[in-house]
Structures are given as structure tokens and as C-alpha cells.
Amino acid sequence: MFIGAQVSLYPMTSDFVEVIETGLEALSPYREHLRIETDDMSTLMVGAPEALIDAIRDLFAASARRPAHVTMHVTLSRGCPGEPDDPTCRCDTLIRSQDQPLDARKAAARDAVEAASVLGVGIDVQFSLYVLGQSHHMDEIYGCIDFLKSSGTFLRSKNFCTRLRGDAGAVFETIRQAFLRFGPAEGHVTIDLTASANSPSLR
Numbered sequence: 001m002f003i004g005a006q007v008s009l010y011p012m013t014s015d016f017v018e019v020i021e022t023g024l025e026a027l028s029p030y031r032e033h034l035r036i037e038t039d040d041m042s043t044l045m046v047g048a049p050e051a052l053i054d055a056i057r058d059l060f061a062a063s064a065r066r067p068a069h070v071t072m073h074v075t076l077s078r079g080c081p082g083e084p085d086d087p088t089c090r091c092d093t094l095i096r097s098q099d100q101p102l103d104a105r106k107a108a109a110r111d112a113v114e115a116a117s118v119l120g121v122g123i124d125v126q127f128s129l130y131v132l133g134q135s136h137h138m139d140e141i142y143g144c145i146d147f148l149k150s151s152g153t154f155l156r157s158k159n160f161c162t163r164l165r166g167d168a169g170a171v172f173e174t175i176r177q178a179f180l181r182f183g184p185a186e187g188h189v190t191i192d193l194t195a196s197a198n199s200p201s202l203r
């Protein structure tokens with residue numbers, strides 16, 4: 001299994017380099033658990049979803065604590081058949097949910113969001129879950145949307161994606177649960193996500 005993300009921050013301010021560097025500094029505690037490589041367009045993070053999603057959450061929360069409007073684009077992927085197996089990506093949640101029916105997975109996902117840590121940073125997210133290479137992929141997508149509607153972070157459904165709003169802790173836990181508990185444990189699943197904080201449109 002190979003699990004990872006390409007992550008880009010887009011601060012809407014002339015001191016964008018400082019905002020990006022503030023975000024990247026928040027990754028320090030995760031560097032011993034994840035492979036992290038930054039270039040001029042994005043930062044690659046590879047590793048188990050516990051550290052991976054926490055790292056993306058903290059990267060965005062750190063930049064969102066500054067006053068400027070900032071957005072982030074994330075491509076998450078698990079189980080891509082073209083990527084090499086990486087033992088550091090081992091994930092017990094995926095292994096355990098393998099044989100669980102959809103209703104049990106929805107309930108477990110809700111429990112995890114309820115138990116999420118509170119960061120004190122309000123954010124908006126819109127994302128799409130893609131279950132690849134499966135003929136019954138819509139059952140998993142509708143199951144995931146059911147979970148999202150009861151997650152406490154649901155804002156509204158939109159064409160092609162779902163809007164979430166709330167504390168960064170609960171919102172990123174919702175994303176982690178959507179990523180791990182829907183779509184086959186051994187299958188190829190991706191998420192396309194945009195996050196936003198401090199938007200002047202919401203003032």
C-alpha cells in the first residue's frame with residue numbers, strides 16, 4: 001500500500017513566502033514519521049494516514065492562524081496500483097474496516113469525528129471522494145455522503161463535491177474518515193480537496 005498527498009498552500013498576501021514557511025514549520029514534528037519533500041509547486045507527504053492527515057491539518061491551521069486569506073489544494077491517494085508498496089503506510093483502520101458493512105463504517109466514522117481534537121481555527125473545505133476501478137463505486141460514495149451529512153461538519157452538497165465547515169480538528173478528521181472508511185480497503189481511492197480560511201467573502 002502507498003498512501004500520500006501533494007499539498008500546495010496559496011496565501012492571498014504579498015508576504016506569501018512567510019505564510020508558506022510558517023505552514024511548513026508546523027510539519028517539523030511529522031518529519032520523523034513521514035517522507036516530506038517540498039519543491040516550487042507543492043509538498044509531497046507519504047506515510048500512514050494518522051500522521052499524514054494530522055500533518056496536513058497542522059500545516060493549514062498554522063497558516064490560517066495568520067490574518068491573511070489562505071487556500072490549500074490537496075490531492076490525497078491510497079492504493080494507487082502504479083506506486084511501490086511502502087510499509088510505513090500501513091494503516092490499522094483500513095485493515096480493520098475491510099469486512100465491515102457500510103452502516104458500521106458510517107458509525108465508526110462519526111465516532112472518530114466526535115472525538116477529534118479542537119484546534120480553535122475555523123476553516124472551510126470542499127472535497128470530492130473518488131473510488132477508482134470499481135463497478136459499484138456509487139454505493140460507497142452515497143455511503144460516504146450519508147456519513148458527511150451527520151458528521152457535524154457538513155455545510156452543503158454542491159455539484160461534484162461536498163462543502164464542510166468547522167474547526168480544523170473536526171474538519172480534517174471528517175476528511176480522514178471519508179478517505180479511509182469508504183471504498184475498498186485494498187482499492188485505489190483519491191480525494192481532491194480545497195481548503196479556505198480568512199476569506200473576506202465571509203466577513
Ligand SMILES: Cc1ncc(C[n+]2csc(CCO)c2C)c(N)n1
Nearest residue numbers: 007008009017020039040041042043
Ligand atoms: C505546502 C506548499 N509547499 C510548497 C509550495 C510551493 N512554494 C510556492 S512559494 C514557496 C516558498 C518560496 O520558495 C513554495 C515552497 C507551496 N505553495 N505550498
